Amino acid sequence: MPRTAGSDGARTHEAIRQAAIALIAERGFEAMTLRELAGRVGLQPGSLYRYFPSKNRMLVELMLEHLQFLLDEWQRVQPETADPRERLCAFVDFHIRSHTLRRQEVFVANMELRSLAPADRRRVVALRRRYEDVLAGILGAGVESGAFHLPDPRIASFAVLAMLTGVGTWFNDAGRIGKRDLIDQYTQLVLQCVGSAPVNACAPAPSQRRSP
Amino acid sequence: MPRTAGSDGARTHEAIRQAAIALIAERGFEAMTLRELAGRVGLQPGSLYRYFPSKNRMLVELMLEHLQFLLDEWQRVQPETADPRERLCAFVDFHIRSHTLRRQEVFVANMELRSLAPADRRRVVALRRRYEDVLAGILGAGVESGAFHLPDPRIASFAVLAMLTGVGTWFNDAGRIGKRDLIDQYTQLVLQCVGSAPVNACAPAPSQRRSP
Amino acid sequence: MPRTAGSDGARTHEAIRQAAIALIAERGFEAMTLRELAGRVGLQPGSLYRYFPSKNRMLVELMLEHLQFLLDEWQRVQPETADPRERLCAFVDFHIRSHTLRRQEVFVANMELRSLAPADRRRVVALRRRYEDVLAGILGAGVESGAFHLPDPRIASFAVLAMLTGVGTWFNDAGRIGKRDLIDQYTQLVLQCVGSAPVNACAPAPSQRRSP
């Protein structure tokens, strides 16, 4: 029997998406059960299958969706300038904002690669690689222009990305440190890290206006 | 009936430990099954229970063991000097070496916190915190002594630790970059990051002699 | 919202009937799903319930319909003669023709008795029994008249019926053997079987004119 009278597929779909992200982030994909997910959305477990064909496909879709969103957003908000220093600042701002705002999606996308079938993993990794390339590109340009001092821009991009993404594991919106302060500090750390002194030389303004 | 005549409990125990670490790193704790673990060690699933009381206790023990090892090792190899810059270089060397050598243990300890019961998680987190404090201490001392320039040493310690630990996700022993080179580059990145120029001012030699 | 504007209930009903017969013959009643059936007819599963009250009732109706058809057809095409030999020839012709033409219905009616509730099974078995009685009657008359030589006409009727019905499991319309030839051979086999020599003494013509 159809329980909910005015039930709406699109609304349910979105509810499942959100609950799934939260649950996977909490417990891990393998540990999360469809019972639990269904319970949170107010459905019977079997009803979930109207919205995705298997637990695994659901994970893949969530991950691809998130990574695609990141790429699209960066396209949208990236500054028009070609100046590596300014672009780097914008990237730091963008990354920290998006990774604290969509903290659970990030967590899932980073932690659950193992749960993917090889073919799916390849697709996800490919998208992630494209995101990494954004930063690597900025660093490379900066090294060439003399703005940054780095022996190997790709390695540095790994280092900077790890540093930035790590914020998600400890930062707390309600905590002692505000997001503005957080971004400023990380901007300084990153600029120092890539060998671009002095600090505070890049305007935080643009990213503030357009960030997600 | 005992299968292997001269079978040795201690040897079996160690074999299980290693297989478990590898398996958990590969598949994740929840996804790994005791059947599979038993299979890799050449036992029947039930026989594993001679060596640990439950799947969950096994994980806790593996994690505590690893973190305790890290702390003990650092105690053993840390330089006697009080100079923050030298100590930081030694820490970078130590961390990267231990985290590439015992890569799977690191991975497990970082990824499987979720699978722990709250009480166990607290114990593990406490140990990890002590390790983080090592770095935070070095950075704090450096800021005080004027060797480093950082607004908030605790935050910087998170940043540096994330950066260093991230190495484990991409570094490949058989790859293009050697471990010596890797450490040198990360040393430079870290020193720049904490605002301690110029580069290459700290000797890599000591860590080579004493690393784990 | 009705999907197809000028959609026609009767047409849909017949489409379901045919698709159901084909599907049950392919997969078996239990293995067939209403989703699949609906898919083949271009409907949603729920829509099937406009046409029958349950999956089980559908099966019963299909089976009764088929058996009733067989009985009606035989009434229509049976020869007027009382000669057992001629009647037997006509029956062989009729049975093989109907059982190769409506092969799937036959298959379903023979294989899916198990899927019926006891009460339904009784109704179906009763109809089938009436069909078996047709042959048993012919054989009995033949034995009495001396045309056939059989110790027990009922047993012989089982034997002959099994033999004839078995055709459905191997005969292929597109194969090496034509239907005319097939019927001739089985006619000979049956006549020999019931001890009515010599062969080819009964004209195949009548059944050709009136067969279904």
Added chain:
Amino acid sequence: MPRTAGSDGARTHEAIRQAAIALIAERGFEAMTLRELAGRVGLQPGSLYRYFPSKNRMLVELMLEHLQFLLDEWQRVQPETADPRERLCAFVDFHIRSHTLRRQEVFVANMELRSLAPADRRRVVALRRRYEDVLAGILGAGVESGAFHLPDPRIASFAVLAMLTGVGTWFNDAGRIGKRDLIDQYTQLVLQCVGSAPVNACAPAPSQRRSP
């Protein structure tokens, strides 16, 4: 917890085999549930998986086992004579005995081909074909030697086999007709069918002594 103290794998395995054959014959493979099967053997459903890797493999094994048994038994009990008539009588005796004795296995092997995956079906059909070839061989030899009169021995073999196998659908050990009588009648029917008069010319004795 292991419930049954002196539980014995081999005994359990055989119990499952028998219960499975009976249940599949009763309800059909798709309709039978492992819950039910386990219940009949006094196990939990999951425990069945110690004995076969999936419901489908179980079916395949049961079918292959039965067909192989038939072939082996015929090898064992077939008469040494080359006389087609005698061999045919022996085959009728053997077939009816084995098909009434192992009635459920026969039923399963004949009805559940549909439930098999294509590759498995091929293996089963291949074995069944070898059994059919036994009869086709006898009929062919008889036609050549002039003992039988048949237009197409292969078609006749289908007819005879269907006739004989059909016994399983109605014969009842406790019924009006005894097995000796049954075999005699079918022997007569078959001999007449293949055009080998007069009746009772082949001794039933040998098969009686050695039948399964």
Added chain:
DNA sequence: TATGAATGAGAATTCATTCAT
């Protein structure tokens, strides 16, 4: 006439765990 959202029961299968031997 048909859809589409949902149910609830039950399917096969897996798994950590137990314990007599």
Added chain:
DNA sequence: CATGAATGAATTCTCATTCAT
């Protein structure tokens, strides 16, 4: 020290069926 038979609870997933729209 180790096996092997078994448990029992849970898991993902499927399916016939219902009914507001």
